[in-house]
Amino acid sequence: MNQSYSQFASVYDELMTDIPYEAYVDILDGAAAGIEGKRILDIGCGTGLLSVKLAKRGADVTGIDLSTDMLAVARERATSLSLPIQFVQQPMQELEGFSGFDVAVIAIDSLNYVLDRADVLATFKHVHKALSVGGSLVFDVHSLFKIDEIFMEGPFTFDNNRIAYIWETDEGDVPHSVYSELAFFVREESGLYRRFDEIHTQRTFEVNSYVELLREAGFSIERIFADWEDEAPHEESERIFFQVRK
Template identity: 70%
Template sequence: MDNKEAYTDFALVYDELMIDIPYDAYVDLISLAADGIKEKKIIDVGCGTGLLSVKLSQGGAFVTGIDLSRDMLNVAEKRANDLSLDIDFLEKPMQAIEGEEQFDVAVIAIDSLNYLPDRESVLDTFNGIHSVLKNGGVLVFDVHSTFKTDVIFMEGPFTFNNDRIAYIWNTEEGDEEHSVMSELSFFVKEDSGLYRRFDERHQQRTFHVYEYVDLLREAGFTIERIFADWEDEPPHEESERIFFQARK
């Protein structure tokens, strides 16, 4: 199963599983990097169900969200329509971004970049984003650290149960360096009170901080900030989420 197919059923439960993600903090990071978001044109890359896109739009930004999963985008479009927000959602892989210089900000949030399989795909994504950013535009993104893929993820299996959704999440080392293969069994409570099961397989990969720096520079970006775990502190050997801010 490729990553596009993997999100078919997952789209239906994604929001509940992401409830603890501090999206408001992400909006603050973007606002700080862009000197505010009001009336800024922002491309939300790997937007998923539109949780961040909606918050950016509510803050006055003009938002375009892209994702390779039509099921995710269906949820995002309904969310935006229900809130009467004018957000453009496009179905495409992030490494296929191309076009004219039009955006002030690009964001790749919550380790979406880690679904790319190799350095070439990451570079293609950075090149595409560079091409659609205005001069002076900023890219903000986060990725798993190598410590997280190599150590934390290997501590599975992980479990979750909130009475409506339960899962068993098994992980194993992937074929490539700093990659992880996840096999998830979900159990979702139906109106009848019975649980429906579906299974998914996801693969993620990350790279060392210096490799992301090299790829950003190759794409023409200047690195402005690298920090970790939602704090204004440099990464250390046990950091789990690494953030980058780069300028065109």
């Protein structure tokens, strides 16, 4: 992420309105046999949208994110709702100081920002250490098809009359990665537009590679499914979900 991430944090929620966070809560509820009263580690929590929904369902939530600006928004959101969520700034591949959690989640392709295979393994190992025996990890990643095919169909545009962007994509420097340059235009009260720019790089791996890394970290695989449905991934699936257990 670049230095304008504080500006990105201010528009992030508006750009994520199509994400079915309630469906994610239901997935976690099923994985944990009920999340009420459970300790949940929300890794890559961003502005706390999922953390808040989990806390509203009675979970004891701790949110982790690399961005202090995102966490500032998350803290403000939780405070405004009187929800006792703890937020901590850490990179997921260096996660430390956590133990005894019932569930960990890395939602909405946050793991795809970890570009090195060794760092993905380190993330899984740290999460494994943070969970209690029998605890679950649920995460999703972009499929190879989405990274290699769909993202390469750019540029993409968006305009909702307050926020507009032009999103240009190119192949990244490593296999199955995408390099994105986004120019945002945010309408101010004066009617003028403020521009800021973002650079993002994401990478994904084959499903079998994730399975190998998860098993090396000590997890057992419970199910792998795609696109919010309880169905096995196919060659044109876009979002792959993993549910694993310590």
